[in-house]
Amino acid sequence: MGSLENGAAAAAAAAAAAAGSYKRGLAPAPQPLRAGSARRARARSRLARFLLFEKVDYLQWIAAAAAFFFVAIVFVAFLPGSGVVERPRLMLPSRRAGPGRGGGEHPSLPRVGVVLVGLEAAVAFEPTRLREKWARERREEARSLAELGTPVRRLGARKPRLAMVFGDLYPSAMQLQMLSVASVLEAMGYEMKVFSLEDGPCGNIWRAIGAPVSILPEDANLPNSVDWLDYDGILVNSIEARPVFSSLLHEPFKSVPVIWTVHEYSLAHRIKEYNASGMLQIIDAWKEVFSRANVIVFPNYILPVMYAAFDSGNYFVIPGSPSEVFQADNFIANHYHQDARISLGLSPKDFVIVIVGTPFSYGANLMEETLVLQAIGPLLQQYHSENITDSELKVKIFTGNITEKHKMVLESVALSVGFPRGAVEHVAAGDKHNLLRTADLVIYGSCLEEQSFPSVLVQAMSLEKLVIAPDLAIVRKHIDDGVNGLLFPKKNIGMLTQVLLRALSNGKVSVSGQKIASVGKVYAKNLMASETIEGYAVLLENVIKFPTDVLSPLTAGEIPLALKQEWKWHLFEDVKHLHRVNGSLSGYKILQKLEQEWHSNLMEHPSVGTSKISEAFSAIAWEEQRANEVLDIKRKMEEDELKDRSDQVHGTWEEVYRNVKRVERLKNELHERDDKELERTGQLLCIYEPFFGEGTWPFLHQGSLYRGVGLSSKGRRPGADDIDASSRLPLLNNVYYRDILGEFGAFFALANRIDRIHKNSWIGFQSWRVTARKENLSENAESAILEAIQSQKHGDAFYFWVRMDQDPRNHANKDFWSFCDAINAGNCRLAFSEAFQRMYGVQLDHELDSLLYMPSDGDTWSVMQSWVLPTRSFLEFVMFSRMFVDALDAQMYDKHHRTGHCILSLHKDQHCYSRLLEVIVNVWAFHSARRMVYVNPETGVMQEQHQLSGRRGQMSVQWFSYATLKSMDEELAEEFDSDHPDRRWLWPQTGEVFWQGLYERERTMRQHEKERRKQQSRDKIQRIKKRARQKTLGKYIKPPPEDIGGSNHTMTVDL
16 A cells, blocks of 8 residues: 655654554654663662652652553543644554554554654645556656667557446446546547446436446356457546456456446455355455456545555545435425434534534544533623423534543533533434534635545535534635635634634524535535546546557547536436435445355355364265275276286287377377367368466367467367467467567467368367457358359458458558557557568668558458468468568567567557568468458458459568478578577477478488397397207107097107
8 A cells, every 4th residue: 555654754753664663652752771871770769868768769760650640631521622733743654564464453444654744744645656657657667768769659540448237227326426537538539438337327327428338247257248448548447346256366467458347335344254154265356346447436545544454555645425415305305204313312403513624533533522622612692491301402423433531531520610410412423414404604624734635524524514624724815814714723723713603693604604515515526526527637648558550549648627527417407316225235246145155155165173063074075985985996996906917818019109109199198089079070161269377268269170279378268179279389489579570479379280180171260359249250251252252252362351441540541551650659660560570581772662562552451360261371371470480570579578668658668569470461362472351240241352363463472482481491491400590489389390301311311220129130030040949858748538548559759
């Protein structure tokens, strides 16, 4: 979170906090242990002689201090009202890092430092981490762009797009605030779309101002079909919108800037309960989503303190909100016929003064309340009563936290001032609306300097109450003394009596006071609207880095004053009475849902060892498991023994070799082939969908015509027949190249030994972002493409279905190279030209437009990597792309890898030249004389673009022919295979390295291996022939048959 600082001593306070000191004041300087010991002993003995004691022990010191403070309190209690009081010292407890997940004993309080300057103390929240981060990013960006040496330009073609997410669209102060902000942002040049988990009356208001509305599934487990990459930033506006983070926490949406406005107190009140109940999983889940947001915005300075348990250094405060005025209007509308005085025990004749103060607790607030009571005391003379024990003057003190000692002290002070018993009392925080409604005037009794105008004063002014406050800096900024409120000196609270006497007449608020209250009500209706709207504009400037194809919006300083002075109350005139049922539970619905999920998970998966019964059953289960394992092992051993005893059919050595080779070929296909894979084997076409991260899963197809390609081993769909690109191309395990290559990483991975994974004659690709835009192929378009392939209607053609002239980045319908420049900081032609020269080793004497002419003939080009072409042509395109990407990498790697900047982007960009690679397929297809056919993704109607017959004289076929590319590929392979260069070289890592010499060497090696095996066979045969045979040992006499009993006939058999 930010730091709480004051003046030059902030560094000392921060150092003390870092060192583990939890004292409120500045620590005394350490004294030497030996040098001053004798001096202290002499001083102590003199003091003892002065007090007539031999020595002064600790009990005597404590007694003396207690007596001193008692006399001081009594003296202050009976001070006259003209005393001069300095601003008090603030006392805020520090948050201490404890063993709990929520931040220790006080999870709702942050680490704060209070610095005293003389006798004054002030508290300030400063988002130091965020501001330092933004300043550091600006410095690094300026330095990196200067080091590039090539100027980058913004050639914007579209408006910056923002997504605004709500929990519901029912009338509320948050809806009013964001409608007002959105109206100004639209005038600045932004374009917005509204997402909500629940529809409501405000949906029509958003549509009326030109913002489309989309309703998202409320269940976080349901797929969220929104491509958040289409938006330059996301503004989440309630904790009820938390389910949207189920997709924002996953790739590829982790990089989208998120600004989350949190205005509810409900979650802050539950933190301590979660810690006490052991609901650490809920706390960890909230910490995760709070840390995902780039900035957490609060409308006041008390909420960052309450949410300190979730602070990750991204807290920011934009003070101001119409919530106080909105709540006041709703309270009056709902309690119009109710008398609030009766509920508070007041009579119609009573004159009620309400004392309010800051929500922060500090040590001197009791003194301030005492002095305010003393200043009110002289008014008792104007309110006579027949009953001396009662008075028509009532003083209500509104406070959030109060102790019994506090009450006793104030009661004694009130009695000493002259108030009857019961005329002064405290009111709980829950009765604030009733209290302010019954008040005749409101006094702000806190003299603590604050950063924002007190919200309680805004609510009092909106109820048309006369407000009297000290002349604090923030109060003077919004209250003009005698115009919309009354002020008294903060260092002379005694002057409050004179202010009260001027404001009252005959025991009532004077006519001038009523006029002041009326003016204050009008002023409060739009109080701090300008600061809030301008604060969001400044925040967007610091958080969002717009790409080069985006038009620059107006800055915060360029907003017309008339646009930001008021909240858009007129838009709510027709819906302000339409309140949601149980609207008071706003902010608690998501909490109840998460708590129910936590309890259900606890019931389904109870922790082992929570009771003796569970331990006993667990032990029994483990015994049974071990017994089953022993039986399985014995059964397996018996089966192996029986298998060894049975006759086994042995094949020849040739069969064994064939079986081993078959296993090696199938070692990457260990999974059982499903129906989709079997269907895919007999098809002419397979369309691959590259993806990265779980956020893309809702946009991937499930049919046999499509197959996913995961760019990372993480985030793969469970049970799906997806290809792991990183296992086929180890280069993709490098995060740098995985991000910068994008879909080209999938191209290279599939082309690497393609016959092992792709056995179809045609191959296609479709981006998941095309599906998110509803521009993917329909069933009619799929059938049309398959029919054209089957009939060879266009031959070796390049089919595509996403047009450049309909791309949101090309509103001006620019030509090919101008569009490429617009999305690449104006340096597309330069980067392509240098890469082309490096790739072919030539020096271009002409402009790129004349060498690689891309005509503007009214036809269009392909974008977003969604196309189909023959597999053989795809391998030819990959051959060209590998060399082109290697040239780009050699050109940009050093600066981009070191600074994160490249000449194709205005800001740090991990995808540097991926936008250039997006359109390079058009250059290859056009100049390699392929037919380019556009397929309507809805109807399947085909239309050839850039007619092949009309391209004569416009194509540079000599640079893109198969023979040229093949010879260049073999030269690179020969260099790598023969020279083994030790320089950093990308080309060998993007696919196969093969040339004719490698084939001949492998053939020679195979021939030598074959001859070696033949020689081994001949040697074995010779050894068998030369083996010495053993001679016969003797003769065996075969016994006569049993049926010839008396015969002496014998037979000899040679052994």
